[in-house]
Amino acid sequence: MPQAGEDLTKEQREAGLKKLTPQQQTFLDNYFNGDMTQTGAARAAGYKNASVSAVRLLRNPVVQERLEEMRLEARTKYGVTIDKSVRDLKKMRDEAWELGKYGEAIRAEELRLKATGLLVNKSHVMHEDVTQMGREQVLEKLAEFQRMAERRMKNVTPAAKEVVDIAEDSE
Numbered sequence: 001m002p003q004a005g006e007d008l009t010k011e012q013r014e015a016g017l018k019k020l021t022p023q024q025q026t027f028l029d030n031y032f033n034g035d036m037t038q039t040g041a042a043r044a045a046g047y048k049n050a051s052v053s054a055v056r057l058l059r060n061p062v063v064q065e066r067l068e069e070m071r072l073e074a075r076t077k078y079g080v081t082i083d084k085s086v087r088d089l090k091k092m093r094d095e096a097w098e099l100g101k102y103g104e105a106i107r108a109e110e111l112r113l114k115a116t117g118l119l120v121n122k123s124h125v126m127h128e129d130v131t132q133m134g135r136e137q138v139l140e141k142l143a144e145f146q147r148m149a150e151r152r153m154k155n156v157t158p159a160a161k162e163v164v165d166i167a168e169d170s171e
Contacts, residue, residue, distance in 0.1 A: 020062055027042055027057055032070050032071075038054035038055070089108050096108060
């Protein structure tokens with residue numbers, strides 16, 4: 001995949017490939033190398049509606065392909081892999097815990113969870129004008145938000161066990 005500004009070969013054009021725009025490449029540089037959130041990277045690249053643009057960019061097949069190439073380049077150049085990083089963070093967490101440095105242990109675990117995608121810093125801001133809604137509409141909207149949240153949650157509560165009253169069994 002050519003970088004921004006590079007021309008596609010005839011075969012690539014015939015295959016339906018598209019070029020990455022300079023703005024898309026700037027977004028990727030900011031996101032991948034600039035230690036920015038996807039929204040921050042889009043804002044720094046000059047996108048007006050940064051949060052929406054960031055999501056669209058990361059779903060774009062051309063952008064996804066270039067991002068994967070950048071990851072592969074970093075992995076090859078620096079020997080960095082998610083597995084190695086997670087293993088190293090686990091080792092740091094365990095060592096900090098053994099030394100009683102609980103804050104450092106917690107931070108290492110937080111970074112480990114973020115690296116694996118199990119902990120995501122995400123905030124969804126939904127703007128609703130409730131001043132024009134009636135009570136039933138507001139309750140319906142709240143129920144909708146609750147259903148959305150429940151779909152994203154994983155139930156980790158163990159199944160309830162049946163409790164038998166010993167006194168009743170002995171009679």
